[in-house]
Structure formats: C-alpha cells, structure tokens
Amino acid sequence: MIKIAISAAETSGDLIGSTLVQALKAQDGNLQIEGLCGNKMQQSGCKQRWDMSLVNVMGFTEVLKKLPSLLxxxxxxxxYFSKQQPDVFIGVDAPDFNFIIEKKLKKQSxxxxxxxxPSVWAWRQSRVKKIKQSTDLVLCLFPFEVDFYKQNNQRAIFVGHPLAEKLTPRKNHKPTKQILLMPGSRSGEVKRLLPELLLAAKIMSQQDETLSFHLVLANEELLGWINELIGEQKINVSIDEVHSHMQTADLVLVASGTAALELALVGVPMVVVYKLSTVSYFIASRLIKSKYxxxxxxxxxxxxxxxLIQDQANAKNIAIHAMKILSSDQSKLISKFNNIHQQLSLNASEESAKLILDFIHE
Structure with a gap:
C-alpha cells in the first residue's frame, strides 16, 4: 500500500488539498493519506491526524504568540513520519511551517x-535556497513561477490551479444589488478588516438604500464578537457558504489572499483590502519585490x-472604490478574469496526482 503524508496548515490549503486528495484517491483507491488537514480534506478521504486549526495564523507577531505550540x-x-516512513511527504502551501518538516524528512530519504x-518570486527570494534543501519537486499553480525555479536549478512543474476546476466563470449575471463582505479566515485579519468593511457598508447604504450586504465567515470562532459589532446594521451573516454567494454578488469587498483569485475565476468584481499588524507590515513592506x-x-x-493596503484600507476609501465599480461597466474586467481562468485551467488536481504517483515510483 502506498502511504502519502500531507500537511495543509491554512484554510486555502485545505480547499486546494481536498481536490488533490480526491484526485489521488481516484487514481488509486487503496492509497493511505494522512496528516495535518481541515474538514474539506478529511471529507475527501484524508485521515486527520492533526487538526489544521492548530496552525492557522498569519503575520510575524501573530505567529510569535503561537510559536511554542507550533514548534x-x-x-x-x-x-511520527520519521517512524512511519511514507512514500512521499506533500507540504501544501504554508512554506514557513512545512519546509522544516520537508527538510528533516528529506534527510531521512x-x-x-x-x-x-510560496511567493518566492515576490518577496524573500533568498528562500529558494531553503526550498532546494527541503523539496525534491515543486508543483506550481502559476506559469510564471516555473521560470523562477528554472533560473535557480530547482525541479518544478506548472500544473494549473485546482480552483479553476472547481470554479467556472458565471454567465449572464443580472445585477442583484448584493454586496459580499469577505474579511478573511484568520481571526487577526478579521478583527483588523471587518470594522472598516462594516463602516464602508454603512457609507454605501447611505448613498444607495437598495444595496444589500452579506458577510461570509470561514468559521464560527469570532461569531459572538462579530454579531455585537454588527449591532443594528442590516447585514446577513453565514458560515462557509462563500461560493454560492459569489454567484449572485455584484461586488465583493475581500481580504487579499486565495479568495481574490476565487472571485476572479468566477468573474466577480472586487475591492481587495489588507491590513497587517504595525510590526508585521513594517517588516513585510521591506521584503516584498512584487508590484501587486x-x-x-x-x-x-x-x-x-x-x-487598498494598511491605512488606505479605511471605510471611506473602500466605499469610494466600491461605488465607482458599481456605477461603471465591468465587461472588460470580466473578460480579463475569464482569460485568467483559461490560463489556469489544466485539470490541476488530476495532473498533480499523476505526477505524484509517477514521482513515488521513480
């Protein structure tokens, strides 16, 4: 029996990992897949030995608080995996967490x-040395990433993006006046962004009373605090039903991350916002090489x-950009989103599963 160890430490990794687990199981129903994962991977057939919620944090100061338990x-x-000796260990995203595991297991053959x-092409490019020490093969979701790895003599293959399989561009969208609020999956980013998003919604409602707002949360962790924060404001709230709401929304106010790509793949206009803690932003802003x-x-x-990043991600600014989008023709943008879907749609999970099984047998 082939044994596959896997580690997905974030909500986005659990989503992407779930399609990979499904594809692997479709290739070989007798595979044993176990590791660190969330509910979606578990439902797809991965044995959850550790719950992903133990790790799901972002930002330098946020990670420091949880460092002892992470270590x-x-x-x-x-x-565990040193004793079990799987046929392959797959780190799904979360490079700072997974590379150390990969490196130690690689030393044990x-x-x-x-x-x-990881976004090594965008920031902390020196990490490629760590990647080469830790990883035999990198499966890339974007075509431009392979070029970077070739320049650094690291084995890498572009497989397309699994989300392009799950999500297809919506057609003939009729305006609904529905605005979706997506403040992220981690408690830190939700606490920083949601107050500004709710205030932006209030400003937008004052300008157009026909707008309706729906807040989608990744989990129930902060639900009590969030309901108190919303108060009398007319905001519908749901947990983890984001893709159905994407289909009907005219616009989404979204935290930067995988969710922004999901919206592009479906073809939904958006305003992207992000805030880190002051210390995290100070460090990150000096390391980032990418323009976007x-x-x-x-x-x-x-x-x-x-x-809209840091101080720019304020309610007034968000509302101005949002209302501008709502009052203008977005057909050119949607066409460009469709091009992104076409570029990334390569049956990524099936292709990755084949590559992984071939790699095991090399």
Missing part, C-alpha cells in the same frame, strides 16, 4: 513535494482590481 506540533509530525509554490499583492493583479501583471 511542538512540527516536532511531533517529524517524529523520504521523497518530498511542495504543492503550491492580489493574485488577479499579479497574474495579469497589471492593476485589474483596486488594492
């Missing part, structure tokens, strides 16, 4: 794959969607 978990995973390249932070803009290499 303990990582050591536990290395110890366990084959290692990193699925989803949102994936639609990075892929197109041009500003398709507004990006």
């Amino acid at each position: 303990k978990l990582r050591a536990e995973m290395v110890s 366990v084959k290692t794959i990193h699925f989803v390249s 932070i949102s994936l639609p803009n990075v892929i197109a290499n041009k500003p398709l969607v507004p990006e």
Whole structure:
C-alpha cells in the first residue's frame, strides 16, 4: 500500500488539498493519506491526524504568540513520519511551517513535494535556497513561477490551479444589488478588516438604500464578537457558504489572499483590502519585490482590481472604490478574469496526482 503524508496548515490549503486528495484517491483507491488537514480534506478521504486549526495564523507577531505550540506540533509530525516512513511527504502551501518538516524528512530519504509554490518570486527570494534543501519537486499553480525555479536549478512543474476546476466563470449575471463582505479566515485579519468593511457598508447604504450586504465567515470562532459589532446594521451573516454567494454578488469587498483569485475565476468584481499588524507590515513592506499583492493583479501583471493596503484600507476609501465599480461597466474586467481562468485551467488536481504517483515510483 502506498502511504502519502500531507500537511495543509491554512484554510486555502485545505480547499486546494481536498481536490488533490480526491484526485489521488481516484487514481488509486487503496492509497493511505494522512496528516495535518481541515474538514474539506478529511471529507475527501484524508485521515486527520492533526487538526489544521492548530496552525492557522498569519503575520510575524501573530505567529510569535503561537510559536511554542507550533514548534511542538512540527516536532511531533517529524517524529511520527520519521517512524512511519511514507512514500512521499506533500507540504501544501504554508512554506514557513512545512519546509522544516520537508527538510528533516528529506534527510531521512523520504521523497518530498511542495504543492503550491510560496511567493518566492515576490518577496524573500533568498528562500529558494531553503526550498532546494527541503523539496525534491515543486508543483506550481502559476506559469510564471516555473521560470523562477528554472533560473535557480530547482525541479518544478506548472500544473494549473485546482480552483479553476472547481470554479467556472458565471454567465449572464443580472445585477442583484448584493454586496459580499469577505474579511478573511484568520481571526487577526478579521478583527483588523471587518470594522472598516462594516463602516464602508454603512457609507454605501447611505448613498444607495437598495444595496444589500452579506458577510461570509470561514468559521464560527469570532461569531459572538462579530454579531455585537454588527449591532443594528442590516447585514446577513453565514458560515462557509462563500461560493454560492459569489454567484449572485455584484461586488465583493475581500481580504487579499486565495479568495481574490476565487472571485476572479468566477468573474466577480472586487475591492481587495489588507491590513497587517504595525510590526508585521513594517517588516513585510521591506521584503516584498512584487508590484501587486492580489493574485488577479499579479497574474495579469497589471492593476485589474483596486488594492487598498494598511491605512488606505479605511471605510471611506473602500466605499469610494466600491461605488465607482458599481456605477461603471465591468465587461472588460470580466473578460480579463475569464482569460485568467483559461490560463489556469489544466485539470490541476488530476495532473498533480499523476505526477505524484509517477514521482513515488521513480
């Protein structure tokens, strides 16, 4: 029996990893897949040995607070897989967490794959040295990433993006006046962004009473605080039903991350916002090489969607950009979003599963 170890430490990784697990199981129903994952991967057939919620944090100061438990978990995973000796270890995204595990297992002759390249082309480019020490093969979701790895003599293959399989461009969208609020999946980013998004919604409502607002949360972790924050404001709230609401929304106010790419793949206009803690932003702003932070803009290499970062991500600014989008023709933008979908649609999960099984047998 082939044993596959896997580690997905974030909500986006759990979503992408779930399609990979499904594809692997379709190739070989007897595969044993286990590791660190969330509900979606577990439902797809991965045995959850550790719950992803133990790791799901972002930002330098945020990670520091959780560092002792993160180090303990990582050591536990290395110890377990050192004894079990899987045929391959797959780190799904979360490079700062997964590369150490990969490196230690690789030294013990366990084959290692990193699925989803870190944004090494955008910032902290020196990480390529760590990648080469940790990973035998990188499976890239974007075509421009392979060029960077070739320049640095790292084995890498562009497989397309799994989300382009799950999400298809919507057709003949009729305006609904529905605005979706997506403040992210981590508690830190939700706490920083949601107050500004709710205030932006209030400003927008004052300008157009026919607008309706729907807040989609990744989990129930902050639900009590969020309901208190909303108060009397007319905001519908749901948990983890984002894709159905994307289909009907005229516009989404979204935290930068995989969600922005999901919206582009469906073909929904957006305003991208992001805030880090002051310390995290100070460090990150000095390390970033890319002109853009949102994936639609990075892929197109041009500003398709507004990006409001740190102090710019304030309610007044968000509302101005949002109302401008709502009052203008977005057909050219949608066409560019469709091009992104076409570029990334390569049956990524099926292709990745084949590559992984071939790699195991090399």
